[in-house]
Amino acid sequence: MNIVILTGAGISAESGLGTFRDKDGLWTRYDLNDVATPEGFARDPALVHEFYNARRANCRDAAPNSAHAALARLQRGFAGGRVSIVTQNVDDLHERAGTPEVIHMHGELARALCAACGHRWPAPDVMAHDDPCPACAAPATRPDIVWFGEFPYHMDRIAELLAACDLFVSIGTSGNVYPAAGFAEEARIAGARTLELNLEPSEARLPFDEARHGPATRIVPDWVQ
Numbered sequence: 001m002n003i004v005i006l007t008g009a010g011i012s013a014e015s016g017l018g019t020f021r022d023k024d025g026l027w028t029r030y031d032l033n034d035v036a037t038p039e040g041f042a043r044d045p046a047l048v049h050e051f052y053n054a055r056r057a058n059c060r061d062a063a064p065n066s067a068h069a070a071l072a073r074l075q076r077g078f079a080g081g082r083v084s085i086v087t088q089n090v091d092d093l094h095e096r097a098g099t100p101e102v103i104h105m106h107g108e109l110a111r112a113l114c115a116a117c118g119h120r121w122p123a124p125d126v127m128a129h130d131d132p133c134p135a136c137a138a139p140a141t142r143p144d145i146v147w148f149g150e151f152p153y154h155m156d157r158i159a160e161l162l163a164a165c166d167l168f169v170s171i172g173t174s175g176n177v178y179p180a181a182g183f184a185e186e187a188r189i190a191g192a193r194t195l196e197l198n199l200e201p202s203e204a205r206l207p208f209d210e211a212r213h214g215p216a217t218r219i220v221p222d223w224v225q
């Protein structure tokens with residue numbers, strides 16, 4: 001049995017990392033056009049680095065929660081087939097919970113990217129635009145994050161996983177952002193059953209075959225055990 005799990009900001013909410021669209025979410029405090037688009041970065045790279053430096057610090061001070069731990073146990077111990085974890089999150093809480101393989105489709109706070117030569121390296125705690133690239137020395141450092149209008153990472157691999165999926169589980173995501181918001185439908189077309197584990201019903205266009213609502217730290221371990 002092939003299980004594909006998609007996680008969003010909601011799985012990290014109880015670890016203290018902000019979500020985006022909840023009442024006190026990140027997009028209520030920052031305009032996403034200023035901090036999560038290439039245009040915003042071109043306009044004011046210092047503001048974008050300030051936004052991601054703050055999130056990197058939050059992430060460092062946060063700890064994985066029981067939902068991350070349950071998915072790590074599932075991926076390590078599932079004897080009935082393959083468990084793939086695709087995350088929209090840029091934090092490293094899945095990895096720190098012991099998850100062997102995580103597919104970060106929106107990039108990672110823990111990595112820096114050279115906008116000039118494409119080189120990637122482990123991000124320092126505090127990044128600035130004119131930090132020289134370790135490979136080409138260009139002062140063109142940016143967070144290795146997929147912004148709006150940019151092509152998400154690992155899309156070919158994700159498409160393969162969805163085409164062979166028997167069970168698709170969406171955890172802690174509002175279903176607002178594409179292409180991730182379309183994965184449940186892709187899985188359903190491939191014949192998969194779909195399950196939503198979320199605090200409340202998401203805005204996904206089509207209903208899931210099953211939905212369980214509540215905090216991830218309760219409903220995810222209940223589902224995994």
Ligand code: BV8
Nearest residue numbers: 008009010019020021088148149172173174177178199216
């Ligand atoms: C793309 C950066 C082409 C990382 C993010 C015009 C021009 C260009 C593109 C578009 C356009 N119009 C539309 C698009 C597509 C666009 C898009 O979808 N826009 C939306 C706003 C309409 N998408 C893109 O641009 C993508 N690229 O389309 O390229 C393409 C097309 C097809 C195929 C390939 C390529 C790029 C999208 C990535 C953008 N980057 N962020 C960062 O800063 O973190 S998106 C941002 O939203 C985050 O990455 C986040 O992961 C993502 C999704 O948000 P959620 O994770 O769902 O978080 P949210 O707050 O919304 O919801 C939290 C949920 O958790 C809620 O449901 C809540 O109830 C629940 N919850 C809360 N607490 C708990 C809980 N659940 C359980 N327990 C709890 N305790």
